[in-house]
Amino acid sequence: MKRIMNEEKNQIEKLKTLSLKKLKTLVKEIKSQLPEKDQNIITYSKNFTLVLSTYCSNRCSYCYFNHRIQKEQEDDNVTLLEKEKVVSTLLIAKQYDCKEALLMSGECSDHFKEVREELLKSNYQSFIEYVSSLCERLLQQNFLPHTNIGTLNYQDLKELKKYNASMGLMLESTNNKLCKPGGVHQYSPDKAPERRIKHIEDAGELKIPFTTGLLLGIGETIEDRINDLFLIKQLNERYGHIQEIIIQNFIPHQGISYEPKHLITIKETLRTAALAKIICGNDISIQVPPNLIREYESFAIDLGIDDFGGISPFTKDYINPKHPWPQITYLKEICESKGVIFKERYPIYDKFIEKSEFCPENIKNTINNIKQNE
Numbered sequence: 001m002k003r004i005m006n007e008e009k010n011q012i013e014k015l016k017t018l019s020l021k022k023l024k025t026l027v028k029e030i031k032s033q034l035p036e037k038d039q040n041i042i043t044y045s046k047n048f049t050l051v052l053s054t055y056c057s058n059r060c061s062y063c064y065f066n067h068r069i070q071k072e073q074e075d076d077n078v079t080l081l082e083k084e085k086v087v088s089t090l091l092i093a094k095q096y097d098c099k100e101a102l103l104m105s106g107e108c109s110d111h112f113k114e115v116r117e118e119l120l121k122s123n124y125q126s127f128i129e130y131v132s133s134l135c136e137r138l139l140q141q142n143f144l145p146h147t148n149i150g151t152l153n154y155q156d157l158k159e160l161k162k163y164n165a166s167m168g169l170m171l172e173s174t175n176n177k178l179c180k181p182g183g184v185h186q187y188s189p190d191k192a193p194e195r196r197i198k199h200i201e202d203a204g205e206l207k208i209p210f211t212t213g214l215l216l217g218i219g220e221t222i223e224d225r226i227n228d229l230f231l232i233k234q235l236n237e238r239y240g241h242i243q244e245i246i247i248q249n250f251i252p253h254q255g256i257s258y259e260p261k262h263l264i265t266i267k268e269t270l271r272t273a274a275l276a277k278i279i280c281g282n283d284i285s286i287q288v289p290p291n292l293i294r295e296y297e298s299f300a301i302d303l304g305i306d307d308f309g310g311i312s313p314f315t316k317d318y319i320n321p322k323h324p325w326p327q328i329t330y331l332k333e334i335c336e337s338k339g340v341i342f343k344e345r346y347p348i349y350d351k352f353i354e355k356s357e358f359c360p361e362n363i364k365n366t367i368n369n370i371k372q373n374e
């Protein structure tokens with residue numbers, strides 16, 4: 001796939017120098033192209049997280065999640081999520097009226113003997129079989145699964161599509177230097193840009209409503225970010241499956257080896273969110289995790305974000321556990337003070353629900369059940 005068009009390449013120089021004032025004006029112009037009723041809405045999804053396994057075959061130097069990092073709370077390192085934990089989590093999720101179940105794990109968790117042994121104890125031959133079965137059960141209990149368990153091949157994606165309302169994989173950055181000695185992905189073969197692009201393309205072929213995004217502050221340049229946003233736009237033009245782009249800032253953690261010379265600032269993060277809106281227009285929602293941009297939420301709205309992503313009333317952000325999710329009421333107040341409606345959405349965006357190729361019958365049935373209980 002051609003990475004970016006020449007014309008777009010020429011735009012990079014212009015885009016990277018835009019002032020904040022200009023960015024705000026441009027995102028406003030873009031939003032004004034939406035039907036009037038949609039211009040002042042910020043969405044979120046009420047979700048909960050199931051960490052299936054923290055075993056990961058990669059070693060990204062900025063990562064706190066993977067099993068090699070000793071956690072403050074011991075049970076935050078998971079070999080295979082215990083059945084009892086699933087049952088208790090679902091009970092609480094029902095009480096809080098969560099709709100989305102976010103399933104996450106390290107990459108290729110079943111490359112590890114410890115994980116395979118746990119799978120076999122429950123009669124699963126593979127990790128994918130385990131995840132499929134759990135997603136099927138979630139659907140039956142009127143939760144909408146969104147799975148992000150790292151790079152997968154076409155067959156595994158096809159299998160998981162059957163039971164997922166949407167799926168996700170962060171593109172992070174396609175800067176190849178990050179995979180070279182000294183780069184954050186030196187020991188992370190699954191972070192090779194081609195592998196991640198292939199995964200996103202396969203999801204497009206399979207018509208899976210898809211979430212991707214950039215991780216900022218890991219050694220990439222502003223040109224890389226703009227380049228990657230054009231790439232995501234191009235992928236969406238080809239397959240029409242990207243529903244949102246997450247613009248996420250790296251946050252330091254105790255116990256990790258990555259120590260950047262300059263920490264990415266929230267302002268720089270939100271500038272990138274504005275660039276994402278300018279590049280991708282209204283076809284794709286731009287999301288920033290609200291727990292990582294505290295006190296800048298209003299600024300984020302001015303810079304054109306569309307979505308505050310999954311917010312959990314009771315599970316934590318396992319990637320950034322020191323950054324609790326804000327209360328939904330807190331974000332609602334900020335939105336309302338700016339004349340913006342804060343609206344709940346499902347993990348599959350409305351525009352995909354009506355398209356049967358993106359939203360199979362069983363997913364639609366669960367959505368209908370949820371709607372009936374609202």
Ligand code: SF4
Pocket residue numbers: 056057058059060063064065066105106107150188
């Ligand atoms: S692939 Fe994901 S879980 Fe694994 S080390 Fe990298 S960031 Fe962490």
